[in-house]
Amino acid sequence: MSHVSSPPHGQSPLRTVQVLGGGSAGSSAHVRSLASGLVARGVRVTVCAPSEAERAYDFRGVGAVHVPVPRSSDPTSVTALRMACADADLVHAHGLHAAFRAALALSGRPVPFVVTWHSRAHADGARGHLLRLLERRVAKAASVVLGTTSDLVERARLRGARDARLAAIALPAPRAAEDDSGRPPSKARAELGATDRPLLMAVGMLDRYRGYETLLDAARAWRGLDPVPLLVVAGEGPLRPLMQRRIEDEQLPVRLVGRREDVAELIAAADLALLPGSWEARSVLAQEAFHARVPLVAADVPGIPELVGDAAELVPHGDADAFGEAVVRLLADPDRRELLREKGVRQAATWPSEDETVAQVLSVYDELTRPRPLS
CATH class of the missing domain: 3.40.50.2000 (Glycogen Phosphorylase B;)
Structure with a gap:
């Protein structure tokens, strides 16, 4: 288990916002695990997710702040997300639709933006065309796309991601x-x-x-x-x-x-x-x-x-x-x-542990953020 770590002298704690659309059980459990590990390492974590996700996964219980944001791309949800991200040092969205909303909320702001693709989305016809447009918008907006398998990393690259990496996700231990x-x-x-x-x-x-x-x-x-x-x-x-x-x-x-x-x-x-x-x-x-x-x-x-x-x-x-x-x-x-x-x-036994998963994500965060002098 990791020890709690404080930010280096002269720096304020890293402020991150995790954006979750309420998607799969796997991505929701991952965000809870990630929030827990980041908080233990001295990172401030805000989770923007639907209220039902908070009830099911208790992000507050691991030390995160929860901001209820419905799973919708309407102006009200995007505005709520924009406010939650106002003082963030980095925003990390999980899943395609959550990432699209986060990209809208961050439009015009030079905030490091990480996206994790947990799954392959499926759609046919006109919806399939829209899906490809969404993937392209998200891939190009992200500072780094983390794909949980090599085929998702390749898909992100094909959609225009400037930096796509493999990031295997640990299965969190059952609560x-x-x-x-x-x-x-x-x-x-x-x-x-x-x-x-x-x-x-x-x-x-x-x-x-x-x-x-x-x-x-x-x-x-x-x-x-x-x-x-x-x-x-x-x-x-x-x-x-x-x-x-x-x-x-x-x-x-x-x-x-x-x-x-x-x-x-x-x-x-x-x-x-x-x-x-x-x-x-x-x-x-x-x-x-x-x-x-x-x-x-x-x-x-x-x-x-x-x-x-x-x-x-x-x-x-x-x-x-x-x-x-x-x-x-x-x-x-x-x-x-x-x-x-x-x-x-x-x-x-070859799969990454929760601790290794958090450490890998945090190394990406460190890479994308500069030292933050105390105000």
């Missing part, structure tokens, strides 16, 4: 209040209805870019096993009614459990974790599965091979037959599952 339910895995399995059958876990927002159609197609492959494995999907989203209808119409061994606060516990209770697609550059599910020693079957999408190495079963994206076969094969091969568990632990 005790959220994670300590005290239930053993057997209790979690019983609650889900998987006491005497294999339990498969998938987690994430139920939208079209997560690969759930492929996953439901793949579920047909293990319908004939005895006992029949149960796939539990945790998450909410626009696809839920369609998925539920398919599950009922095709009698698929799948259960949708909605948004859960005990996801890490459910993953730890599973026999396999399944990741049919991901827009997160560094999948939280993949990281939690490795930490919990749960074998992973994942679609081979950008960012995943870089994250998991050879410690997961990777299958072609969108190939339901290959995905289903990989699940059936792993369930029948306890030696292979144990090998993947061991490889997963070794792979997780």
Whole structure:
């Protein structure tokens, strides 16, 4: 753990503003972890985020100031952001939309501006064109773009970033209040209805870019096993009614459990974790599965091979037959599952710690800011 550090003699503390759009759980947890580490190093941190993000992640609890800013680019939100950034030495935005709002708020002000791209945004047609324009605007406005995978770094460069760097993000340790339910895995399995059958876990927002159609197609492959494995999907989203209808119409061994606060516990209770697609550059599910020693079957999408190495079963994206076969094969091969568990632990040990992540970000801050004489 890092020691609290004071600014050098004759300098005032670095004042940073972290801008969060309320996006993914991964980016929100990262901002909380980053705020905690920066405050411990004597940095002043203001987090501009929607009120619901503060309620869920308690930025104030780690010593940051929270300024409620809705997830919107309307003039009121941009004005609130501009006021919050008025005396900042550096502004750091997380995610594309938060970065766009921050760029609007900083327009005309020579403040160092760091942007972290945590995920790949998806859109088609006119929305896809708008997305590319947003990415270009943000990439060109940023002093430094930090991409959480090499493909995001390359994407930032293609969009005109003058300085794009790889910055792997640590998976923050679970907060005790959220994670300590005290239930053993057997209790979690019983609650889900998987006491005497294999339990498969998938987690994430139920939208079209997560690969759930492929996953439901793949579920047909293990319908004939005895006992029949149960796939539990945790998450909410626009696809839920369609998925539920398919599950009922095709009698698929799948259960949708909605948004859960005990996801890490459910993953730890599973026999396999399944990741049919991901827009997160560094999948939280993949990281939690490795930490919990749960074998992973994942679609081979950008960012995943870089994250998991050879410690997961990777299958072609969108190939339901290959995905289903990989699940059936792993369930029948306890030696292979144990090998993947061991490889997963070794792979997780190569990921950066929270401390290393904070230190890397702070080195970028130091590079972009000049000594600040006391007034």
